Amino acid sequence: xxxxxxxxxxxxxxxxxxxxxxxxxxxxxxxxxxxxxxxxxxxxxxxxxxxxxxxxxxxxxxxxxxxxxxxxxxxxxxxxxxxxxxxxxx
Numbered sequence: 001x002x003x004x005x006x007x008x009x010x011x012x013x014x015x016x017x018x019x020x021x022x023x024x025x026x027x028x029x030x031x032x033x034x035x036x037x038x039x040x041x042x043x044x045x046x047x048x049x050x051x052x053x054x055x056x057x058x059x060x061x062x063x064x065x066x067x068x069x070x071x072x073x074x075x076x077x078x079x080x081x082x083x084x085x086x087x088x089x090x
Contacts, residue, residue: 004033004048006078009061011071013043019088021065022057026086029053033081036089046078047086 009018014037022035026047031054033047047057061073 001051002048002080003051003054004046004078004080005054005058005075007045007047007058007061008038008074009043009045009064009070009072010041012067012069013064014041016067017065018043018068022061023086023088025060026057029056031057032083032086034083034087034089046081046083048080048083 019035019037022043022045026033026035026045029049031047031049033045035043035045038044045061047054058073058075062070064070
């Protein structure tokens with residue numbers, strides 16, 4: 001069964017390859033969606049896939065790439081948005 005979730009990650013998550021690393025991780029998990037930087041310094045993701053793959057992504061988001069320092073990860077259910085692959089946006 002497929003579901004869609006929106007994530008907001010705060011901390012030192014911009015300027016540390018968080019978006020590119022998130023995209024690689026999401027693709028490896030078979031997820032589709034997007035990731036983007038937000039004006040407040042956080043990173044936002046929207047991902048669609050199996051519950052198990054989404055949980056694995058969320059677990060990874062708590063660590064992020066090597067130079068990230070994650071403070072919070074908020075996750076909420078979101079409406080499905082058809083996106084081929086996994087895009088890095090703004």
